[in-house]
Amino acid sequence: MNEVSNFFKSAFSADNVIFGFDGDDLKVLLIKRGQEPYRGKWALPGDLVYPNEDLSTAAKRVLLELTGLRDVFLEQVKTFGAVDRHPLGRVITIAYYSLIKISNYEVTPASFAKKAKWHSVSEVKKKELAFDHNEILDACCEKLQATVRNRPVGFELLPPKFTLTELQHLYESILETPLDKRNFRKKILSMKLLIDLDETQEGVAHRPAKLYEFDRERYRSFIDEGFSFELKESKKKALSQLNTEQALTSDSLQN
Numbered sequence: 090m091n092e093v094s095n096f097f098k099s100a101f102s103a104d105n106v107i108f109g110f111d112g113d114d115l116k117v118l119l120i121k122r123g124q125e126p127y128r129g130k131w132a133l134p135g136d137l138v139y140p141n142e143d144l145s146t147a148a149k150r151v152l153l154e155l156t157g158l159r160d161v162f163l164e165q166v167k168t169f170g171a172v173d174r175h176p177l178g179r180v181i182t183i184a185y186y187s188l189i190k191i192s193n194y195e196v197t198p199a200s201f202a203k204k205a206k207w208h209s210v211s212e213v214k215k216k217e218l219a220f221d222h223n224e225i226l227d228a229c230c231e232k233l234q235a236t237v238r239n240r241p242v243g244f245e246l247l248p249p250k251f252t253l254t255e256l257q258h259l260y261e262s263i264l265e266t267p268l269d270k271r272n273f274r275k276k277i278l279s280m281k282l283l284i285d286l287d288e289t290q291e292g293v294a295h296r297p298a299k300l301y302e303f304d305r306e307r308y309r310s311f312i313d314e315g316f317s318f319e320l321k322e323s324k325k326k327a328l329s330q331l332n333t334e335q336a337l338t339s340d341s342l343q344n
Contacts, residue, residue, distance in 0.1 A: 103148035104135030106229035109191035110246040115262035123203035127219035157197030188245035
């Protein structure tokens with residue numbers, strides 16, 4: 090009996106990776122912890138699951154308590170169960186992610202979250218987060234990169250009206266690589282996913298760009314059926330990679 094009881098000494102937690110987009114960069118919402126362990130460190134919004142609640146309920150409660158965000162759709166991504174991932178004991182965490190429009194939500198930190206702030210994903214990857222949250226963020230970024238190749242994602246992240254440049258910046262931020270402008274526009278327009286609003290940007294110093302919105306019916310059909318959205322990288326990056334490969338080949342031959 091004592092041997093069996095040892096299997097009931099683990100805790101569960103829920104960690105939330107909330108992505109947003111500000112027009113230029115893919116962002117992730119982080120909290121600054123106000124208590125130990127990892128007091129003062131940036132972390133994903135996460136906490137322990139209560140004994141009387143299921144996992145999805147816990148994920149939404151934790152997000153609300155720490156950031157003030159409510160009514161956010163969360164998708165389960167992966168479970169992390171390294172024995173030493175939490176310094177206070179065995180804690181198995183379930184990672185969730187979500188895509189939201191930053192402008193639609195007001196972040197209000199509470200509980201042990203000293204601060205709650207949007208951060209550029211590219212910058213966060215250079216920092217050391219609390220616990221194993223860098224690993225969790227990487228897993229959710231990989232999930233998003235896989236999703237964007239076979240499902241549309243812009244509706245959840247872009248404003249109702251947007252330019253093709255903004256849409257391309259979104260894809261480049263998610264895929265972490267520059268894309269060829271001509272090929273991107275040809276691909277996205279051929280899918281009949283966008284509606285040309287016959288409007289242009291207002292209040293910009295440069296030549297105003299055309300505005301588009303998503304065709305909701307078409308968008309929903311792609312969510313259900315999926316598509317293949319493989320895109321070519323920018324010529325500049327492709328050339329850089331080619332030069333690198335040629336240099337490596339040259340070095341190999343010389344050696």
